[in-house]
Amino acid sequence: MExxxxxxxxxxxxxxxxxxxxxxRLAQAVTREIDRRMADxxxxxxxxxxxxxxxxxxxxxxxxxxxxxxxxxGAVTRLLDRLEAKGLIRRVRSEADRRIINLELTDExxxxxxxxxxxxxxxxxxxxxxxxxxxxxxxxxLLGRALSNxxxxxxxxxxx
Numbered sequence: 001m002e003x004x005x006x007x008x009x010x011x012x013x014x015x016x017x018x019x020x021x022x023x024x025r026l027a028q029a030v031t032r033e034i035d036r037r038m039a040d041x042x043x044x045x046x047x048x049x050x051x052x053x054x055x056x057x058x059x060x061x062x063x064x065x066x067x068x069x070x071x072x073x074g075a076v077t078r079l080l081d082r083l084e085a086k087g088l089i090r091r092v093r094s095e096a097d098r099r100i101i102n103l104e105l106t107d108e109x110x111x112x113x114x115x116x117x118x119x120x121x122x123x124x125x126x127x128x129x130x131x132x133x134x135x136x137x138x139x140x141x142l143l144g145r146a147l148s149n150x151x152x153x154x155x156x157x158x159x160x
Contacts, residue, residue, distance in 0.1 A: 019146070030127060037119045041112050042086060046079060048120075051088060051105065051113040060102050088112055 008018065015021050034045045043051070049069060053059040059068055066076045080103065083089045088109035094100035105113060128136055 023143070023146075026127075030123070033123055034120070037123060038116075041115055041119075043112070043116075047083060048113075048116045050076075050079060050083065050103075051109060052116050054089065054103055054105050055110070055113040055116075061100060062103065065103075083109070 031045050034048070038044065038048055041048075050059070050065050053065060053068055059065045062073060062076050062080055065071075065080075066073045069076065071079075080089060080091070084091065087106055090104050090106055091101045092104055094102050128139075131139065
């Protein structure tokens with residue numbers, strides 16, 4: 001069994017020095033920058049995700065998106081309503097099971113969603129500027145391990 005290190009103590013704990021604080025600040029900074037860069041496409045940080053998941057074929061229904069994005073179905077429905085109003089997606093009743101509504105990208109949705117990975121990969125590379133290949137691999141592996149530990153504490157499964 002691995003030794004459990006005590007990296008923090010109540011007596012010396014300072015939130016601004018914690019890994020959680022730094023990860024949260026990083027996520028906030030990246031989200032703000034994504035919002036800024038997606039503005040030209042007319043997307044918010046929340047709106048690009050379903051477009052990419054639909055483009056990749058990882059999701060075809062609102063329920064799929066809800067599970068993948070860990071959002072309640074009401075929030076996903078409202079998000080899809082906005083994307084549909086922008087002409088980026090359409091809802092199509094399944095011919096195999098009329099109870100199921102499938103989601104499809106429109107031609108404009110295909111065009112817009114093709115730009116998203118370009119924006120995200122450019123930003124990610126800029127955020128990781130100065131990292132060596134080895135440092136990047138270690139950083140990603142450590143973040144993944146910390147995420148797995150946090151999910152195990154609550155019994156959460158990793159949806160992605």
